[in-house]
Amino acid sequence: MSYNVSEEWYYYLRGRELILYQLLGGSSNTRISQSGVLRSRGTELMYPNENIEDGLRVEYTSLNEPFVAEALETTTAYGSGINISFANSGARISTAIANFWDTTSGFVVGDKIRVQGSTSNDGDYTIDSFGGGSNVNMVVSGSTVTDEAAGERITVTQIPKEVVSASVSETSHPNVNQGLCLAVVDYVKAMKAEAEGDLTTKEYYIKEFYSKLGDNEGNKRKISMSFPSAPYAVR
Amino acid sequence: MTVLEIMERAGLKETNLSVAWVKDAIHLIQSSSKQKIKSRKQDIIKSVGSDDNVYIMPPDMIALESISIKDTSDGKYKKIKRIINQPSYLTEDTSP
Numbered sequence: 001m002s003y004n005v006s007e008e009w010y011y012y013l014r015g016r017e018l019i020l021y022q023l024l025g026g027s028s029n030t031r032i033s034q035s036g037v038l039r040s041r042g043t044e045l046m047y048p049n050e051n052i053e054d055g056l057r058v059e060y061t062s063l064n065e066p067f068v069a070e071a072l073e074t075t076t077a078y079g080s081g082i083n084i085s086f087a088n089s090g091a092r093i094s095t096a097i098a099n100f101w102d103t104t105s106g107f108v109v110g111d112k113i114r115v116q117g118s119t120s121n122d123g124d125y126t127i128d129s130f131g132g133g134s135n136v137n138m139v140v141s142g143s144t145v146t147d148e149a150a151g152e153r154i155t156v157t158q159i160p161k162e163v164v165s166a167s168v169s170e171t172s173h174p175n176v177n178q179g180l181c182l183a184v185v186d187y188v189k190a191m192k193a194e195a196e197g198d199l200t201t202k203e204y205y206i207k208e209f210y211s212k213l214g215d216n217e218g219n220k221r222k223i224s225m226s227f228p229s230a231p232y233a234v235r
Numbered sequence: 236m237t238v239l240e241i242m243e244r245a246g247l248k249e250t251n252l253s254v255a256w257v258k259d260a261i262h263l264i265q266s267s268s269k270q271k272i273k274s275r276k277q278d279i280i281k282s283v284g285s286d287d288n289v290y291i292m293p294p295d296m297i298a299l300e301s302i303s304i305k306d307t308s309d310g311k312y313k314k315i316k317r318i319i320n321q322p323s324y325l326t327e328d329t330s331p
Contacts, residue, residue, distance in 0.1 A: 001307045001308055002304065002305065002306055002307045002308065003306065003308050004306070005304040005305075005306045005313045005315060006304075006306075006313040006314060006315060006316075009304045009315040010315060010316055010317070010318045011302050011315055011316075011317055011318070012317065012318050012320075012321050013299075013317065014289075014321070016291065016292050017289050017290065017291060017292065018289070018290045018291075018292055018302065019288055019289050019290075019321070020279070020288045020290065020304075021288065021318070021322070045322050047282030047287060047288040048279050048280070048281065048282055048287075048288055049281055049282065050279070050281050051278065051279065051280055051281045052278065052279040052304070052305050052307060053278050054276040054277070054278060054305065055276075055277075055278060055279035055304055055305040055307075056276065056277050056278070056279050056290060056302070056303075056304060056305075057274055057275070057276050057302070057303040057304070057305070057312045058274065058275050058276075058277075058292065058293055058296075058299070058301075058302055058303075059272055059273070059274045059299075059300040059301045059302075059303070060272070060273060060274075060275075060292075060293055060296040060297070060298060060299050060300050061265040061266070061269045061270070061271065061272060061273065061296070061297045061298045061300065062265065062273050062293065062295040062296055062297050063258065063261060063262050063265060063295065063297065064271065064273050064295070065271070066257070066258050066261045067238075067254075067257075071236065071237075168238070168254050169238070169250070170237060170238045170239035170242065170250055171237050171238070171239065172237065172238050173236060173237055173238075174236070174238070174241075174257050174260075174261060175261070175270075175271065176261065176264060176270055178236060180264055180270070181236035181241070182236075183260070183264070184236075184241060184257055184260040184261070184264075185236075185241050185244045185245055187256065187257075187259070187260035187263070188241055188242075188245040188247065188253060188256045188257065188260065189244075189245045189246075191256045191259070192245055192246065192247060209260070209263075210267075213264060213267055213268050216268065217268050
């Protein structure tokens with residue numbers, strides 16, 4: 001059993017490979033046998049000495065879902081409540097409130113949604129239809145729906161719907177916000193200028209591209225800087 | 236903003252070329268500002284041979300965000316630290 005992994009496991013990057021090491025003499029619930037002698041030299045490392053199912057998790061960025069069906073700014077449908085239940089039969093997500101899904105929350109057929117907070121139905125789904133009296137049922141596909149009674153605080157949020165590579169067209173949207181779309185425009189202008197041999201214009205637009213990336217990152221950080229002024233400073 | 240709007244703003248008429256450049260731009264955005272994070276899990280195996288501690292990075296990776304190991308005592312993934320140099324006492328690593 002692995003304990004204290006944040007202090008006793010290490011990785012080393014070698015090209016496209018990840019090499020794992022574990023601290024020799026680290027935490028373990030394995031009893032040292034009478035005949036065995038544990039030889040440890042301070043910070044000596046060893047190879048991982050146990051099997052862990054899904055034990056290694058790599059978090060990274062990739063070019064996944066580069067195009068979506070609608071602009072990010074319009075994927076705003078959202079519903080939440082403690083009266084949301086799930087039924088495997090008919091793949092339904094239901095509520096007791098009339099027109100909760102379509103009118104109150106703003107979902108439409110074809111939207112991709114993410115369910116969070118449920119006991120066994122967290123995941124991403126696509127809305128196939130609404131049904132029942134006053135559209136209290138939402139029929140979904142994409143993941144298996146497990147029977148679950150109401151009770152938990154559950155949120156249903158619209159998420160961007162991917163357009164697969166083969167179907168990308170002029171009506172598809174880049175999967176970035178409006179600010180970054182403007183940066184994309186600058187990048188495309190830069191590439192066009194490069195293709196035309198105008199390197200000065202290319203450099204200008206590439207600079208604009210990275211400037212907008214910086215602005216977008218800056219918008220997420222609320223940093224204020226203040227400097228005390230000296231008593232006789234010119235103001 | 237649709238691909239068509241981007242094309243009109245940039246004065247382009249070739250759709251396929253525009254889509255390719257938009258992808259390149261998103262690639263650069265993902266490389267520097269990390270808009271959308273993805274994760275991949277794989278099993279850790281008990282090392283019995285020389286390469287058993289070597290794992291392949293995701294082939295579609297643009298930028299690495301973090302590496303975590305499952306702490307089986309509480310079932311949580313915890314970030315681990317990177318070592319800058321491979322252990323220096325090894326000249327050829329042939330034994331776990």
